[in-house]
Amino acid sequence: MKLIHLSDTNIGHGNNVQRMQSLLDDIASLGDPADYLIVHTGDLNDNSNPDTMQQSRALLDPLAEKGWRILLAPGNHDCGDALHVDPGRAERFRDHFSSYIFGKQPKQFPVLTLTDDCALIGLDSNEGEMGFWEHWMAEGNLGTAQIESLNTLLDRPDVRQRKVIVYLHHHPFFDAFAVRADVADKGLLSHLFNWNTRRFRRLKDAYTLMQCIRDRVDILLFGHQHFGLDYSAEGQRYGIPLTLDGSSSTATQMDTDRMRYRVIDVATGKFETRFVGLQ
Numbered sequence: 001m002k003l004i005h006l007s008d009t010n011i012g013h014g015n016n017v018q019r020m021q022s023l024l025d026d027i028a029s030l031g032d033p034a035d036y037l038i039v040h041t042g043d044l045n046d047n048s049n050p051d052t053m054q055q056s057r058a059l060l061d062p063l064a065e066k067g068w069r070i071l072l073a074p075g076n077h078d079c080g081d082a083l084h085v086d087p088g089r090a091e092r093f094r095d096h097f098s099s100y101i102f103g104k105q106p107k108q109f110p111v112l113t114l115t116d117d118c119a120l121i122g123l124d125s126n127e128g129e130m131g132f133w134e135h136w137m138a139e140g141n142l143g144t145a146q147i148e149s150l151n152t153l154l155d156r157p158d159v160r161q162r163k164v165i166v167y168l169h170h171h172p173f174f175d176a177f178a179v180r181a182d183v184a185d186k187g188l189l190s191h192l193f194n195w196n197t198r199r200f201r202r203l204k205d206a207y208t209l210m211q212c213i214r215d216r217v218d219i220l221l222f223g224h225q226h227f228g229l230d231y232s233a234e235g236q237r238y239g240i241p242l243t244l245d246g247s248s249s250t251a252t253q254m255d256t257d258r259m260r261y262r263v264i265d266v267a268t269g270k271f272e273t274r275f276v277g278l279q
Contacts, residue, residue: 001115003165003264004030004038007223007246010077011056012046019250019278020059023259026276030263033067037115041223041246042075042125042169044097048089053096060100071113071122072100075169075224076138079126085138087130110150112159118266119159121150123168125203140170140224141204147212154216163266166213167221170203171245173234186255215239219264221246226254242269251278 004027009020030036045052064070076082079090094107101122102111109124128143129135142150150166153159185191202225203209213220220235220243228247235243244262251259257278264271 001118001266002036003219003221003266004036005041005221005244005246005262005264006038006249007041007169007221008043008075008226008248008252009040009250010043010046010248010252011059012049012052013252016046016250016252017055017059019259020056022276023249023261024059024063026274027068027261028063028066033069036068036263037118037120038063038068038070039120039165039167039221040070040072040100041167041221042073043077043223043248044072044075045078045093046252047077047081048079048086048093050092050096053093057096064100070100071120071167072097073122073167073169074101074124074126076126076129076140080135080138083138084135085126085129086135090126090130109146110153112153114158114162117163118165119162120165120167121153121159123150123166125168125170128205139202139204142168142209143205144208147205147208150209151212154213163218164216165219165221165266166217168203169222170206170224171222171227172203172206172209172220173231210238213238213240218242218269219266220244223247226252228260242271244271 010016044056076085078093079085111122113120125140125142127146128141217240220240223246226248227245229245231243231245248254249261259276260273262271262273
């Protein structure tokens with residue numbers, strides 16, 4: 001089986017509806033949907049307005065009706081915005097996209113999807129952020145209960161006998177490699193601000209998560225910070241062979257002339273990058 005990794009498509013921002021449609025058209029050209037599984041690691045939407053969510057459903061549903069399997073993790077923009085998350089908006093997102101997040105399972109995380117050769121585990125990295133003070137800044141926090149449930153899940157025999165893929169939205173590494181802006185780059189002040197505030201925008205309980213999944217997971221997928229880098233060298237320190245940041249598949253707020261997404265061969269751990277021109 002092959003995984004198609006999408007992230008941070010931010011429907012509702014600019015012309016991302018058209019950009020997302022181009023991505024999905026390219027995906028549809030790959031071949032038999034039974035050979036693939038699409039994993040979207042959050043920020044499907046740019047905001048949690050009902051109209052925006054309906055636009056996203058209108059994009060995903062035709063693909064699903066053609067047999068493409070889609071798994072979705074919540075991002076902070078799906079449950080609020082860049083500065084905060086909101087319990088009411090999070091519940092509305094879960095309800096609206098329940099079939100893509102939970103399938104026919106109870107509406108709770110972690111969520112487990114089993115295929116013949118894979119165990120895919122979806123996490124909600126906003127779940128621990130819903131308190132009165134915690135919901136500000138949307139750095140991401142899984143919470144103790146979710147990580148304890150994940151720990152139990154990873155010990156199940158039907159999980160351990162398969163390739164294990166964990167997917168979530170927020171960036172799990174504290175100070176892993178990123179491209180740093182230089183003096184000749186456009187938007188230098190913005191780049192410098194983002195670089196120097198980065199440690200305040202990564203998952204709050206990243207250390208606990210990595211201790212939980214070390215040596216127990218084959219592939220780790222995430223998004224959020226739009227870097228789009230291969231973090232496998234960092235993941236391998238924790239015994240995780242393949243670790244990928246999905247970037248923004250629609251190139252939202254990025255200086256590039258193309259969109260991109262990865263197609264991952266689960267059996268070999270190898271991946272290819274597909275390019276799609278901007279709309």
